[in-house]
Amino acid sequence: MFQNQNTTKTNTDPxxxxxxxxxxxxxxNEVNFPGLDKENKQNMETVAQxxxxxxxxxxxxxxxxxxxxxxxxxxxxxxxxxxxxQANNPAPSATDTPSSTGSRKxxxxxxxxxxxxxxxxxxxxxxxxxxxxxxxxxxxIVPPVELIPETIPEPIPExxxxxxxxxxxxPNYLNIENKDTPAGDNVKDILAFYANQVSQANIMTPVEFxxxxxxxxxxxxSEFATKLxxxxxxxxxxxxxxxxxLFIYNDGPLTRFGLSLDSKDxxxxxxxxxxxxxxxxxxxxxxxxxxxxxxxxKSYGSSTYKALPIRYANIVSPEDLSVDYAISTKNNKLLIGxxxxxxxxxxxxxxxxxTSTPININPTSSPVNPSQDQVSTTPIQP
Numbered sequence: 431m432f433q434n435q436n437t438t439k440t441n442t443d444p445x446x447x448x449x450x451x452x453x454x455x456x457x458x459n460e461v462n463f464p465g466l467d468k469e470n471k472q473n474m475e476t477v478a479q480x481x482x483x484x485x486x487x488x489x490x491x492x493x494x495x496x497x498x499x500x501x502x503x504x505x506x507x508x509x510x511x512x513x514x515x516q517a518n519n520p521a522p523s524a525t526d527t528p529s530s531t532g533s534r535k536x537x538x539x540x541x542x543x544x545x546x547x548x549x550x551x552x553x554x555x556x557x558x559x560x561x562x563x564x565x566x567x568x569x570x571i572v573p574p575v576e577l578i579p580e581t582i583p584e585p586i587p588e589x590x591x592x593x594x595x596x597x598x599x600x601p602n603y604l605n606i607e608n609k610d611t612p613a614g615d616n617v618k619d620i621l622a623f624y625a626n627q628v629s630q631a632n633i634m635t636p637v638e639f640x641x642x643x644x645x646x647x648x649x650x651x652s653e654f655a656t657k658l659x660x661x662x663x664x665x666x667x668x669x670x671x672x673x674x675x676l677f678i679y680n681d682g683p684l685t686r687f688g689l690s691l692d693s694k695d696x697x698x699x700x701x702x703x704x705x706x707x708x709x710x711x712x713x714x715x716x717x718x719x720x721x722x723x724x725x726x727x728k729s730y731g732s733s734t735y736k737a738l739p740i741r742y743a744n745i746v747s748p749e750d751l752s753v754d755y756a757i758s759t760k761n762n763k764l765l766i767g768x769x770x771x772x773x774x775x776x777x778x779x780x781x782x783x784x785t786s787t788p789i790n791i792n793p794t795s796s797p798v799n800p801s802q803d804q805v806s807t808t809p810i811q812p
Contacts, residue, residue: 604639628678636679687717688767
């Protein structure tokens with residue numbers, strides 16, 4: 431009477447199995463296939479959750495349907511769609527996962543830290559060992575510096591030239607009685623000694639001497655002539671004063687004597703000298719300082735020097751040995767030379783020294799005594 435409605439009425443209440451449940455499969459699909467859209471995800475879930483139909487409740491027509499018969503092979507396009515999606519969206523490799531990426535970053539950080547530590551440690555080790563080695567090398571090589579006081583050499587004073595042995599503008603004193611000279615008491619040898627000193631001094635001008643005695647008083651000409659052996663005639667001796675000067679002159683390689691005699695009357699002296707010329711060379715022989723000649727005078731010649739008349743006679747030659755004289759009316763003197771240049775140099779000297787101290791005054795200073803140790807030198811040709 432009552433019909434079972436369960437057999438004829440379809441149950442519309444959802445079964446528990448049909449209720450969608452969020453499973454781990456969905457999470458894995460989202461991780462493995464992040465490019466799938468929502469529709470593909472639902473298809474994959476439907477396929478995965480689909481249950482086989484109950485064949486017993488199907489009609490004959492339904493059973494023959496390939497879509498409702500679970501035993502028939504059904505081509506599932508969803509799988510093709512999923513595969514095509516997988517081909518278009520390749521699955522990320524294992525290294526692209528967040529966990530692998532984090533591990534790789536951690537590895538690089540640790541490696542970089544290790545490299546920095548190694549470099550820093552190596553640098554510190556190198557620096558410390560280098561400083562120690564440098565200090566050791568400095569200690570071994572560099573010796574202690576000793577401060578040596580600086581010694582400043584004392585300036586060497588320039589040698590002062592020796593004082594001239596003879597004056598060339600004032601009279602020098604010649605002690606003819608000085609027995610301490612190597613010449614002894616021989617007057618000629620004393621004169622030769624002084625002549626040698628003048629030659630060694632290499633003086634190119636005539637050197638004037640005042641002949642003195644042992645007390646250093648000027649010697650009279652008459653006394654000097656007697657000691658030396660000059661024998662003028664009496665008329666000539668009467669015309670001459672007692673004041674005189676002896677000259678020594680370096681005439682080239684030779685040393686010659688000359689005389690300057692004061693005259694009382696130069697006008698009368700000219701005539702007296704003309705008469706004296708015959709014996710004058712013989713009378714002056716003690717002052718020739720030469721023995722290599724022959725006394726043979728034939729006549730006198732005349733010349734002029736600085737407007738002063740000169741008379742001369744060559745014994746050897748004008749340069750070697752001769753008798754030259756001149757009378758200076760200006761100075762009232764008789765000038766005699768034993769070579770040509772000896773007389774002319776005496777004339778120059780007299781003109782340039784007209785204000786010299788009179789030689790007849792008693793000198794207040796000692797005469798110049800030449801040194802016996804002077805080195806000989808060759809005179810220069812004037």
